[in-house]
Amino acid sequence: MSAVKIFVPDDVAALALGADKVARAIAAEADKRGVEIQIVRNGSRGMAWLEPLVEVQTAFGRIGYGPVSAADVAVLFEAGFLDGGAHPLRIGKPEEHPFLLRQTRLTFARVGIVDPLSVEDYVAHGGLLGLKRALEIGAAATLEEITKSGLRGRGGAGFPTGIKWNTVADAKADQKYVVCNADEGDSGTFADRMIMEGDPMVLIEGMAICAFAVGATKGFVYSRSEYPHANAKFEKALAAVRAKGGLGQGAFGPYSFFDIELRIGAGAYVCGEETALLESLEGKRGVVRAKPPLPAHKGLFGKPTVINNVLSLATASWILANGAQAYADFGMGRSRGTMPIQLAGNIKYGGLFETAFGVSLGELVNDIGGGTSTGRSVRAVQVGGPLGAYFPPALFDTPFDYEAFAARDGLIGHGGVVVFDDSVDMLEQARFAMEFCAVESCGKCTPCRIGSTRGAETIDKIALGERPEANIALVEDLCKTMKMGSLCALGGFTPYPVLSALKHFPDDFARVPRVAAE
Amino acid sequence: MTIQRIKWDEAAARDIIAAHAHLDGAALPILHAIQETFGYVPDDALPLIADALNISRADIYGVVTFYHDFRREPPGRRVVKVCRAEACQSMGGRESAAALLGACGVDWGETSADGAITIEAVYCLGLCAVAPAALIDGEPLGRADAARLIAAVAEGAS
Numbered sequence: 001m002s003a004v005k006i007f008v009p010d011d012v013a014a015l016a017l018g019a020d021k022v023a024r025a026i027a028a029e030a031d032k033r034g035v036e037i038q039i040v041r042n043g044s045r046g047m048a049w050l051e052p053l054v055e056v057q058t059a060f061g062r063i064g065y066g067p068v069s070a071a072d073v074a075v076l077f078e079a080g081f082l083d084g085g086a087h088p089l090r091i092g093k094p095e096e097h098p099f100l101l102r103q104t105r106l107t108f109a110r111v112g113i114v115d116p117l118s119v120e121d122y123v124a125h126g127g128l129l130g131l132k133r134a135l136e137i138g139a140a141a142t143l144e145e146i147t148k149s150g151l152r153g154r155g156g157a158g159f160p161t162g163i164k165w166n167t168v169a170d171a172k173a174d175q176k177y178v179v180c181n182a183d184e185g186d187s188g189t190f191a192d193r194m195i196m197e198g199d200p201m202v203l204i205e206g207m208a209i210c211a212f213a214v215g216a217t218k219g220f221v222y223s224r225s226e227y228p229h230a231n232a233k234f235e236k237a238l239a240a241v242r243a244k245g246g247l248g249q250g251a252f253g254p255y256s257f258f259d260i261e262l263r264i265g266a267g268a269y270v271c272g273e274e275t276a277l278l279e280s281l282e283g284k285r286g287v288v289r290a291k292p293p294l295p296a297h298k299g300l301f302g303k304p305t306v307i308n309n310v311l312s313l314a315t316a317s318w319i320l321a322n323g324a325q326a327y328a329d330f331g332m333g334r335s336r337g338t339m340p341i342q343l344a345g346n347i348k349y350g351g352l353f354e355t356a357f358g359v360s361l362g363e364l365v366n367d368i369g370g371g372t373s374t375g376r377s378v379r380a381v382q383v384g385g386p387l388g389a390y391f392p393p394a395l396f397d398t399p400f401d402y403e404a405f406a407a408r409d410g411l412i413g414h415g416g417v418v419v420f421d422d423s424v425d426m427l428e429q430a431r432f433a434m435e436f437c438a439v440e441s442c443g444k445c446t447p448c449r450i451g452s453t454r455g456a457e458t459i460d461k462i463a464l465g466e467r468p469e470a471n472i473a474l475v476e477d478l479c480k481t482m483k484m485g486s487l488c489a490l491g492g493f494t495p496y497p498v499l500s501a502l503k504h505f506p507d508d509f510a511r512v513p514r515v516a517a518e
Numbered sequence: 519m520t521i522q523r524i525k526w527d528e529a530a531a532r533d534i535i536a537a538h539a540h541l542d543g544a545a546l547p548i549l550h551a552i553q554e555t556f557g558y559v560p561d562d563a564l565p566l567i568a569d570a571l572n573i574s575r576a577d578i579y580g581v582v583t584f585y586h587d588f589r590r591e592p593p594g595r596r597v598v599k600v601c602r603a604e605a606c607q608s609m610g611g612r613e614s615a616a617a618l619l620g621a622c623g624v625d626w627g628e629t630s631a632d633g634a635i636t637i638e639a640v641y642c643l644g645l646c647a648v649a650p651a652a653l654i655d656g657e658p659l660g661r662a663d664a665a666r667l668i669a670a671v672a673e674g675a676s
Contacts, residue, residue, distance in 0.1 A: 187606070267586035
């Protein structure tokens, strides 16, 4: 009998809940029982509440058990889990779980399924088809596909990816770069991380497609020091591809003149902003550049540079493999395709939910997410990271779409949805937004550098009940200045969480005055 | 996993710098490698880096001080990075962080008097669906309420 394949995720969210201990316990128990097994460390299926989610390859498909702790392992063996035996933790086939059945997984098609470090497994699950097709149809047609797909930058800004690529393709230069922005600093987001840990090769392929289309020969992935596991995994994936003769030596496909280097940031949130990221890659302080010139004209080391988010580049692989129209058929309005949405914070069923644009916020939070994990009522949801607006349940009919959120003074950003229950103090959240901006400001422009500190101070006065009306008016005025006068989205968007808190949760700002002066 | 660090050694620092100096934009890779080896970026390393990269001491000083990650002083024997961002806040992260700081008798970024532990703030570890979260000497911990966080820190120390 051949070894039984057992999948134990080493996505960092699973590790944070003891997946390594579970893997060791399974190996030890199998050894004790003299059963031959092979443990595969896959990515996560994205159902955080079931992690560590262990899967067993049986004659009738993969059967999942979760959440498994090391203490459950002996009992699972006793219950015959190697043959998919019954046990209270058994969830059946993961792909038939309602949370996954409701999704449309394009960008995340392989995450949680494949062995992330196996080129063979990647190819067996449809990998490299995008790059192959790009090479067949040529650079111009590849650019056309990306443009026609309607793909917009998944990092948050939503800028059409096709325009960016075309601009770099048209630029004349001796050297061009593809830079992947993997500096996923927004709280509530982890999709980039899950790709790097669960299907790193799709990102490598996407970058190779981009390089081919625009004529670049060198790629950088700029990741975060807060993601040590993702970085180690991605480095191993690069090594695995190189070992097959790909990337810069022979063929990850026949495209051989492209190489990728992984670089790690150093804890500066602002380096997620594309021009600050380029400065940081050049070895400088991560200070935002004024635009123009655009990075597409003068980017890394002054050369034409495509700078795209992990998800945008990974999705390019799917688009080339399946065709622009197949991608554009999903979505609503000007938001085409799917969005890997991250359900986070105080939510019962948190994790990765990829779906076509257009799903409503309420559906995401209540139907799919199951409400709060504390069981209290939902009071606020912050969408789009620390620079995103706080929405009350009254706005739960908002469809997940760039324009629909903008119309309600919000943003979808990188697709993070952070749920808060009714114990949240929205004044405290507004203050945190200002404080965070002050901590992370690069210091180049005054509205952001000074405004954030004054904003936090003024909110402190409101908290003490000092001249609340005048101080609230001052905060609103300050937000206007930051919004209009900041160089980048850090100062420019910090007003979103602050103003939305003020607008939708005014009661939290009505504090009792500390003393009646004079 | 306790991180092994060595005391300041100029020859070792020069080796590290030489190994990375050929990279485009080498400053961050060098600073990371220096910190990994010594636990922090010693002042003595700065002129060496400036020299190797042909930039001024002011330039490299500016880079080191810009990034939150780079420490100017040796950390404690253990380094705990606790997330302070919104997703963790929504799950009581403020409370568990306060409890850990209290138990260790330190404030953010400080090292305990006995040199046992340094507690640093981070803004998001990507563990937002298993919040609150921390990295204890690089090992992730999810659903880190006060009791679980303090226990995990204590367990690793023993």
